[in-house]
Amino acid sequence: MSTAHKYGDHVDTDVIIPARYLASQDEKELASHCMEDIDSGFHSKVRNGDIIVAGLNFGCGSSREHAPVAIKASGISCVIAKSFARIFYRNAINIGLAILECPEAAEDISDGDKVSVNFDTGLITNETKGKTYQSEPFPEFIKNMIADGGLMASLKKKKNEKK
Amino acid sequence: MGMTMTQKILAKHAGLPEVHAGQLIQAQLDLVLGNDITSPVAINEFEAAGFSSIFDKRKVVLVMDHFVPNKDIKSATQCKQCRMFAKKFGIEHYYDVGTMGIEHALLPEQGLVAPGEAVIGADSHTCTYGALGAFSTGVGSTDMGAAMSAGYTWFKVPAAIRVNVTGKKRPYVSGKDVILTLIGKIGVDGALYKSLEFSGDGLSQLSMADRLTISNMAIEAGGKNGIFPVDDITRDFLKGRVSREWTAYSPDPDAEYENVIELNLDDIDCTVAYPHLPENAHPAREGHDIKIDQIVIGSCTNGKIEDMKAAAEILKNHHLADGVRGIVIPATMKIYRECMKLGYTDIFLDAGCIISTPTCGPCLGGYMGILAEGERCVSTTNRNFVGRMGHVKSEVYLASPAVAAASGITGHISHPEEVM
Numbered sequence: 001m002s003t004a005h006k007y008g009d010h011v012d013t014d015v016i017i018p019a020r021y022l023a024s025q026d027e028k029e030l031a032s033h034c035m036e037d038i039d040s041g042f043h044s045k046v047r048n049g050d051i052i053v054a055g056l057n058f059g060c061g062s063s064r065e066h067a068p069v070a071i072k073a074s075g076i077s078c079v080i081a082k083s084f085a086r087i088f089y090r091n092a093i094n095i096g097l098a099i100l101e102c103p104e105a106a107e108d109i110s111d112g113d114k115v116s117v118n119f120d121t122g123l124i125t126n127e128t129k130g131k132t133y134q135s136e137p138f139p140e141f142i143k144n145m146i147a148d149g150g151l152m153a154s155l156k157k158k159k160n161e162k163k
Numbered sequence: 164m165g166m167t168m169t170q171k172i173l174a175k176h177a178g179l180p181e182v183h184a185g186q187l188i189q190a191q192l193d194l195v196l197g198n199d200i201t202s203p204v205a206i207n208e209f210e211a212a213g214f215s216s217i218f219d220k221r222k223v224v225l226v227m228d229h230f231v232p233n234k235d236i237k238s239a240t241q242c243k244q245c246r247m248f249a250k251k252f253g254i255e256h257y258y259d260v261g262t263m264g265i266e267h268a269l270l271p272e273q274g275l276v277a278p279g280e281a282v283i284g285a286d287s288h289t290c291t292y293g294a295l296g297a298f299s300t301g302v303g304s305t306d307m308g309a310a311m312s313a314g315y316t317w318f319k320v321p322a323a324i325r326v327n328v329t330g331k332k333r334p335y336v337s338g339k340d341v342i343l344t345l346i347g348k349i350g351v352d353g354a355l356y357k358s359l360e361f362s363g364d365g366l367s368q369l370s371m372a373d374r375l376t377i378s379n380m381a382i383e384a385g386g387k388n389g390i391f392p393v394d395d396i397t398r399d400f401l402k403g404r405v406s407r408e409w410t411a412y413s414p415d416p417d418a419e420y421e422n423v424i425e426l427n428l429d430d431i432d433c434t435v436a437y438p439h440l441p442e443n444a445h446p447a448r449e450g451h452d453i454k455i456d457q458i459v460i461g462s463c464t465n466g467k468i469e470d471m472k473a474a475a476e477i478l479k480n481h482h483l484a485d486g487v488r489g490i491v492i493p494a495t496m497k498i499y500r501e502c503m504k505l506g507y508t509d510i511f512l513d514a515g516c517i518i519s520t521p522t523c524g525p526c527l528g529g530y531m532g533i534l535a536e537g538e539r540c541v542s543t544t545n546r547n548f549v550g551r552m553g554h555v556k557s558e559v560y561l562a563s564p565a566v567a568a569a570s571g572i573t574g575h576i577s578h579p580e581e582v583m
Contacts, residue, residue: 010351010352010440012546012548012549014527014528014546014548014549014550014551015548015549015550018528018550019527019528019529019551020528020529022200022229022230022527022529023200023230023234023235023237023238023241024237025203025204025207025241037549037550037555038549056352057351057352057355057385060351060352060385061287061546061548062286062287062527062546063201063284063285063286063287063289063301063302063303064200064201064303065201065204065285065303065304065305066204083352083355085352085355085385086355086356086385086387087287087301087302087303087382090302090303090306091302091303091304091305091306094303094305094306095303095305150305151305151306151309152208152211152212152305152308152309155212155309156211156212156213159212159213
């Protein structure tokens, strides 16, 4: 079970990971600054496996892949939002960060709620409120890509399987 | 059902007779772009995957523009990694200090993008080239790394919104005011996942500089791309820049648009987007209570020679107000030289501004104009998110070069008419 950390609409990539840290590609360093401009306590309060819940257009702005990387390296296992900005959506899948679009869950889940997610079925369970929400599960190839650790890891695995 | 401009270009590059919104396709690419922030991540992925070649050394473009001339050891290391990669694979279009410019000003200037082409770039403002009638969109570094090897990528074919432009541009109004007005109408997710396709008899009023600025900020409405039809203005711009063959695509008469937005230029005045979202559009005339500390004129959005001209015309025989810092950044070395030849640099210096070599620096709070707590900047850049240009409690107001220049002179947000 994971703890939900809740945010509003239009959480942009500049607050997910400010550009002043973009000279680094070190995941741990990026994670240590994740979300700090809107939630300075984020890094210290997130536990491995926790989830982010947010409103509309999560990840809008820059194409920096450092944003989903920083979230993933913070220990976040999934982001649930009403909608995602398209480049963030693509980047998250490519680097193996699970994301689910589910307006109902994103509206209803409160900060601190205990939540579990079944990626096979897309079912989101809010243990605190005793409610469930159905999201559209990913097609098989996307699920596999996330399970393999992202696009490149998945390509590499395919290449090795051919050998 | 007919296809939009974007859908036609994607169908052509996917080798399909037709595509429809929502379809997943694999498309060949004419250009793959990266910069000094995103390319190192892509190169790491490329190398980790064990790729040993790039698909076409003429079709990968690396531009060192975000943190150059290097702001610190880390950014120098990132550029060094790109430089070595470019050398190793014989990448023809590698741009470093001395030849570089801000990528989305540089590529059109150098004729690297033509109508009908398909371009991805690991930079969100790659959508700029829609101004030329190309399909271009921003992706992440992993997509760039994979595409440098494969020469193709996957897309979900976007649905589209048609923006019908009519009327006549008012004095001092530019492409920036048009796009800020549009984003103000539809919101920062108003075109999420979709194409913005521009049409209408008002397009004859929009110069290529206006169009490049408008397409550049399609992403600020969440758009996948923002595209203009090819006309005489496009053809004039391409003359002397692009010699290869290209194709102009027009939408089918029965192309499917989810909705049509009417934009009458007669109704658009100089516009400023207040913090902290580009959709917070306000008339420049109503900003006199907002005192400012800095102006920035430049960026991939407004660093073109036309932008420099607009700022110079306002700043001529004026000086910045007490306490206002002025930072002018011509977007390419060619523009930099033209500013000197045309006397703009003298005007900027006389007005009390500094002139930097091309860099994205201040736009994303990298360097060259970072704001302290409580400071305000009128900037011709594209984003005004929390902390974008520095301290979390600083504020960025997005505007055109003419409005930024006028505001610098008065010390508060101003319509150019206030000083002219």
